[in-house]
Amino acid sequence: MANLNDKELSNLLRQKFDDYNVALPDDDWEVLKKKWGDTQRNHRRFIWYWVAAASMIGIILSGLSYWLFLPSEQQLPSIAQTTLNKQNSSKITAVLSASVVTQKKETIFSELKHKKQLQKDIIHSISTTDLSLAIQPKSESAKTFTNIASTTQKGTDTLSFASSSHVNSPSSDVNSTDTSSTSTHYETLPQPTSLIDNSQDHSRKHAKKQPVGWLAINMQGSNGLPNGINNSNALMEPSTLDNRLFTQVNQNITPSANSSTQLITFIDKKTYAFPISWGISFSFPISDCWEVETGGMFTQLVTTGEVTSTSSSSATGRIEQNYIGIPLNVAYIFLKEPTFAVYGTAGGAVEKGVSLVEKIYSYNAQNVATETDHYTTTIHGFQYSLDGNIGASYRVYKFISGYIETGVAYFIPSNQPESYRTVHPFGVTIKVGIRFTFGKN
Amino acid sequence: MQRFEIRNHLYQQCMYSAPDEAQLINDCQQQVAAAQQQLYEGYARKMMGVCMRYVNDYETARDLLHDGFIKVFTHISSFQGEGSFEGWLRRVFVTTALEYLRKNDVLRESYDISTSYNLQTEEETIIERISADELRAIIGTLPTGFRTVFNLYAVEGYSHKEIGKLLNITESTSRSQFARAKNLLKQKIVAQYG
Numbered sequence: 001m002a003n004l005n006d007k008e009l010s011n012l013l014r015q016k017f018d019d020y021n022v023a024l025p026d027d028d029w030e031v032l033k034k035k036w037g038d039t040q041r042n043h044r045r046f047i048w049y050w051v052a053a054a055s056m057i058g059i060i061l062s063g064l065s066y067w068l069f070l071p072s073e074q075q076l077p078s079i080a081q082t083t084l085n086k087q088n089s090s091k092i093t094a095v096l097s098a099s100v101v102t103q104k105k106e107t108i109f110s111e112l113k114h115k116k117q118l119q120k121d122i123i124h125s126i127s128t129t130d131l132s133l134a135i136q137p138k139s140e141s142a143k144t145f146t147n148i149a150s151t152t153q154k155g156t157d158t159l160s161f162a163s164s165s166h167v168n169s170p171s172s173d174v175n176s177t178d179t180s181s182t183s184t185h186y187e188t189l190p191q192p193t194s195l196i197d198n199s200q201d202h203s204r205k206h207a208k209k210q211p212v213g214w215l216a217i218n219m220q221g222s223n224g225l226p227n228g229i230n231n232s233n234a235l236m237e238p239s240t241l242d243n244r245l246f247t248q249v250n251q252n253i254t255p256s257a258n259s260s261t262q263l264i265t266f267i268d269k270k271t272y273a274f275p276i277s278w279g280i281s282f283s284f285p286i287s288d289c290w291e292v293e294t295g296g297m298f299t300q301l302v303t304t305g306e307v308t309s310t311s312s313s314s315a316t317g318r319i320e321q322n323y324i325g326i327p328l329n330v331a332y333i334f335l336k337e338p339t340f341a342v343y344g345t346a347g348g349a350v351e352k353g354v355s356l357v358e359k360i361y362s363y364n365a366q367n368v369a370t371e372t373d374h375y376t377t378t379i380h381g382f383q384y385s386l387d388g389n390i391g392a393s394y395r396v397y398k399f400i401s402g403y404i405e406t407g408v409a410y411f412i413p414s415n416q417p418e419s420y421r422t423v424h425p426f427g428v429t430i431k432v433g434i435r436f437t438f439g440k441n
Numbered sequence: 442m443q444r445f446e447i448r449n450h451l452y453q454q455c456m457y458s459a460p461d462e463a464q465l466i467n468d469c470q471q472q473v474a475a476a477q478q479q480l481y482e483g484y485a486r487k488m489m490g491v492c493m494r495y496v497n498d499y500e501t502a503r504d505l506l507h508d509g510f511i512k513v514f515t516h517i518s519s520f521q522g523e524g525s526f527e528g529w530l531r532r533v534f535v536t537t538a539l540e541y542l543r544k545n546d547v548l549r550e551s552y553d554i555s556t557s558y559n560l561q562t563e564e565e566t567i568i569e570r571i572s573a574d575e576l577r578a579i580i581g582t583l584p585t586g587f588r589t590v591f592n593l594y595a596v597e598g599y600s601h602k603e604i605g606k607l608l609n610i611t612e613s614t615s616r617s618q619f620a621r622a623k624n625l626l627k628q629k630i631v632a633q634y635g
Binding site: 006009010012013014016017019020021022023024028029031032033035036039 | 474477478481482485486487489490493494499502503506507510511514515568569573574576577594595596598619623
């Protein structure tokens with residue numbers, strides 16, 4: 001019996017399978033078309049997730065960069081170098097320069113230590129009135145020096161470096177007998193505002209009010225105000241979930257012999273779960289009392305529906321809507337103590353629905369559930385909202401603070417799928433979280 | 442994008458029919474739904490045959506067929522007209538089937554045999570006589586690893602070196618699995634049709 005080598009076998013098989021076909025069901029194209037549609041939607045959703053994640057990372061990085069660079073920018077210009085010409089005691093030179101300060105910073109510190117005693121004596125001997133009189137002829141520079149003098153007078157605590165040590169240092173050379181001289185000269189280099197602002201920090205207590213940023217992890221709930229629609233047993237409209245539940249129950253009902261006379265009653269119930277949002281937020285201080293807050297948040301809105309018939313057939317459905325959003329608020333701090341703050345915020349949020357998942361279960365007479373439908377789709381458009389809150393924060397440990405906010409929110413009708421928000425667009429919110437403070441405090 | 446949507450709509454309105462394969466491919470690259478349907482109708486049954494040879498289960502093969510077409514629709518722009526389109530399609534479906542088999546970890550069987558088996562003319566006669574469906578059914582009864590190597594080597598024309606890379610096995614393992622597959626196939630053919 002002759003052997004059939006591999007090549008001959010291959011040729012034989014290829015010939016055999018060249019036009020080999022397997023029959024497919026008639027609806028196969030429809031099934032494939034649905035799968036293809038789902039794939040495209042998932043792809044679009046993935047892009048949305050990606051854009052949202054990239055945006056959040058971008059915002060967070062921007063915030064961190066701001067915190068990393070802002071404090072040094074604020075501190076460096078504020079360190080003023082004021083030189084006093086000892087030979088001509090009537091001439092006072094205030095030099096403001098970040099670059100010079102960087103080089104002189106250590107020198108100033110060492111001088112402070114060595115001349116601490118001398119400084120105290122000088123400070124006590126300096127008359128603020130004399131200094132003010134001496135600098136009256138110079139408008140801008142005079143104002144600067146007035147602040148320096150004021151700080152010098154009060155800033156006996158050299159440890160409060162952020163606001164006063166840099167002013168004390170040069171003034172340690174001030175001879176009190178020369179300050180009343182009329183031949184005073186000022187030289188003010190760029191960034192005088194920083195000096196003025198920081199010079200206004202008259203005490204260590206005031207130094208605590210230097211703007212700082214924070215990063216927070218928070219959870220927010222929103223309880224809708226009554227608006228005429230009963231939340232727990234809402235009247236179902238013949239649409240979306242409700243319609244599908246009715247259809248499902250109708251399919252499950254087995255017609256009985258007297259079905260023509262059978263009166264089937266449907267009891268329907270719809271519940272909107274209390275919406276809860278999770279998020280990360282951070283603040284950009286824009287002044288001593290004002291902050292801009294933003295970040296990212298995730299919200300899941302769950303709607304459940306139930307339809308039961310007198311024929312013991314029932315179906316339940318659950319819709320989960322997932323939103324990601326970016327809030328933007330402006331905060332005004334009414335009270336700012338080292339460990340405690342009270343503030344108010346106002347702003348809004350833009351949210352994008354990234355997915356809507358619907359699951360429908362039908363129950364037979366033995367109450368055994370079967371999942372009869374499960375699909376995922378995207379949510380078009382954006383949800384816009386406005387909110388105003390009042391809040392308080394309490395520092396529990398160094399840079400860690402807890403905070404709580406409460407207020408009102410209005411979800412602007414934005415053609416979004418039915419949810420707690422569409423039923424209760426106006427609601428009371430409560431937000432709790434933990435803040436991690438950055439920057440000099 | 443809007444232009445394509447309008448075009449899609451028009452095609453569906455007036456019974457799309459591409460004049461040639463190049464036009465069909467071009468329209469599929471433009472994501473014209475009607476062209477995708479024509480492509481499916483033209484190749485689905487044949488590609489189902491390819492899938493069936495690898496998984497031997499109708500519903501699983503159907504899932505692979507759908508996954509394969511989704512890949513085709515997604516990546517058809519990568520087909521640059523080099524070689525036959527059917528060959529490109531077949532590679533997509535074979536790759537899809539192999540991915541499924543790898544994911545389900547059914548390709549890790551390894552047999553070390555030194556004897557090479559050759560089919561004989563008696564079996565050749567039987568193979569010529571029986572239908573492709575019957576032959577596919579016999580191949581389908583082979584262990585998954587044997588079946589995969591056998592299909593790739595004997596039907597698709599891959600070399601053992603290429604199969605080794607595709608399945609992440611050594612070249613010698615591929616050879617041994619093919620030899621074992623041939624031997625089993627011979628026994629089954631003789632037993633059923635001899």
